[in-house]
Amino acid sequence: xxxxxxxxxxxxxxxxxxxxxxxxxxxxxxxxxxxxxxxxxxxxxxxxxxxxxxxxxxxxxxxxxxxxxxxxxxxxxxxxxxxxxxxxx
Amino acid sequence: xxxxxxxxxxxxxxxxxxxxxxxxxxxxxxxxxxxxxxxxxxxxxxxxxxxxxxxxxxxxxxxxxxxxxxxxxxxxxxxxxxxxxxxxxxxxxxxxxxxxxxxxxxxxxxxxxxxxxxxxxxxxxxxxxxxxxxxxxxxxxxxxxxxxxxxxxxxxxxxxxxxxxxxxxxxxxxxxxxxxxxxxxxxxxxxxxxxxxxxxxxxxxxxxxxxxxxxxxxxxxxxxxxxxxxxxxxxxxxxxxxxxxxxxxxxxxxxxxxxxxxxxxxxxxxxxxxxxxxxxxxxxxxxxxxxxxxxxxxxxxxxxxxxxxxxxxxxxxxxxxxxxxxxxxxxxxxxxxxxxxxxxxxxxxxxxxxxxxxxxxxxx
Numbered sequence: 001x002x003x004x005x006x007x008x009x010x011x012x013x014x015x016x017x018x019x020x021x022x023x024x025x026x027x028x029x030x031x032x033x034x035x036x037x038x039x040x041x042x043x044x045x046x047x048x049x050x051x052x053x054x055x056x057x058x059x060x061x062x063x064x065x066x067x068x069x070x071x072x073x074x075x076x077x078x079x080x081x082x083x084x085x086x087x088x089x
Numbered sequence: 090x091x092x093x094x095x096x097x098x099x100x101x102x103x104x105x106x107x108x109x110x111x112x113x114x115x116x117x118x119x120x121x122x123x124x125x126x127x128x129x130x131x132x133x134x135x136x137x138x139x140x141x142x143x144x145x146x147x148x149x150x151x152x153x154x155x156x157x158x159x160x161x162x163x164x165x166x167x168x169x170x171x172x173x174x175x176x177x178x179x180x181x182x183x184x185x186x187x188x189x190x191x192x193x194x195x196x197x198x199x200x201x202x203x204x205x206x207x208x209x210x211x212x213x214x215x216x217x218x219x220x221x222x223x224x225x226x227x228x229x230x231x232x233x234x235x236x237x238x239x240x241x242x243x244x245x246x247x248x249x250x251x252x253x254x255x256x257x258x259x260x261x262x263x264x265x266x267x268x269x270x271x272x273x274x275x276x277x278x279x280x281x282x283x284x285x286x287x288x289x290x291x292x293x294x295x296x297x298x299x300x301x302x303x304x305x306x307x308x309x310x311x312x313x314x315x316x317x318x319x320x321x322x323x324x325x326x327x328x329x330x331x332x333x334x335x336x337x338x339x340x341x342x343x344x345x346x347x348x349x350x351x352x353x354x355x356x357x358x359x360x361x362x363x364x365x366x367x368x369x370x371x372x373x374x375x376x377x378x379x380x381x382x383x384x385x386x387x388x389x390x391x392x393x394x395x396x397x398x399x400x401x402x403x404x405x406x407x408x409x410x411x412x413x414x415x416x417x418x419x420x421x422x423x424x425x426x427x428x429x430x431x432x433x434x435x436x437x438x439x440x441x442x443x444x445x446x447x448x449x450x451x452x453x
Contacts, residue, residue, distance in 0.1 A: 029389045029427075030389075031390055055416065059420070063419075063426065071423075076420070079417070
């Protein structure tokens, strides 16, 4: 099985140079509804985010990567081919 | 000087001898008079104690013991510790009893493993040690600390007839500690007229000194009030919380030119101490970097929510799908979601003046 999606997020957070607090602020800015503590729990794998929440975090990270001159490297769960995201909803 | 819950910690630097011993004696007496009977004397940076210094420690320990308090010696050097061990009074705690206070400002640092307890605390069992925290303490604790600063400054600054601390709370200056009623009136006179050394120091963050109010021209409305109260010299030192001015330590004298260089130096030492206390606890929710950043985040969030609503209406999507549409556009175009949202919100045109419902608005 592939790496857990939340592991991908936390690894990306580190390589984007964002603290948990800064990532939460960016996530909140983009409309995220979870608390900073819940977000941290997502990143540590202690809580499972909804597909929507995951994608808001992913987008916050992707916008950061664009700021750093990169692309959108984090995949969105919503955009996966049908059949793959049954378990994540 | 430090405040550890209900304890007051005093840091002794250099030599504790006849001359510095009498200063320490004055300070310890002022601390006790202020109702602080549990005192920690930190000797980590004390190089030497002579007989006079020992006598000050002994006397203070016995006094505090009589008052139901205690004197704790922290981190003495090897030599000093052996001396205290041999000839120190029985009522001195070395390194502190195990159940150290854990007040709102945090607890004592972990005691040294090689510490020798001269007298153990009654029924004390070790409790978890807390490192100092930087959360807002209750105002009462801060006020008690500032009252002590006032008492110490009053006792040690040569020429001082009265001392106060003014703080800006809810945008207004107010006196949180004052040595007597005249001093409160001196402060109040400055708040009421909006001028005076206290106001200047609180706003500009720089010391303001007037050696003689006879010849003072800077505060024409306030100066007559001060002179009517019998004050002739004022020295106000700024209090800074995280490098921003938040108040002043005010020292008043009835004597013209009362504050010599040494007094001015001591005033700056006390104001620095008070500033350290305030920096630990000061939470200013207005006008700082965090609130600016948070405000910007809220504004963006609102624009995105509006754009989401417009998209739901225009494209007949549910909330999540509308968001996904915005997000996909952003990802495909490489532009931030905020910019896309701003475009959508800007594209909305109301058919003024009559607002008709169910009208389709499409951008393009």
